[in-house]
Amino acid sequence: EDFESSLLSYEKLDRASPDLWPEQLPGVSEFAASFKNPITNSPPKWMAELETEDIEMLKELGSLTTANLMEKVKGLQNLAYQLGLEECE
Numbered sequence: 001e002d003f004e005s006s007l008l009s010y011e012k013l014d015r016a017s018p019d020l021w022p023e024q025l026p027g028v029s030e031f032a033a034s035f036k037n038p039i040t041n042s043p044p045k046w047m048a049e050l051e052t053e054d055i056e057m058l059k060e061l062g063s064l065t066t067a068n069l070m071e072k073v074k075g076l077q078n079l080a081y082q083l084g085l086e087e088c089e
Helices: 002-006 029-032 052-062 064-089
Strands: none
Touching: none
């Protein structure tokens, strides 16, 4: 038990300091703060610009298994590659 107690630190760190605890990814704090009040009547800002077709696509992609999603991504990559080849001609 002496060994474990010797490893304890009683130092107090001020987590409010931006110098000690800088924001790791810009914008993450604002994004997280937007979820503090989950009960809202209006959709999030990013959803306001989506059309019904976009929302249906998001629902479809969200329902895929990991393997199916990877297959879909590979298909899109192949399609993009083919389009690139056609544009080079």
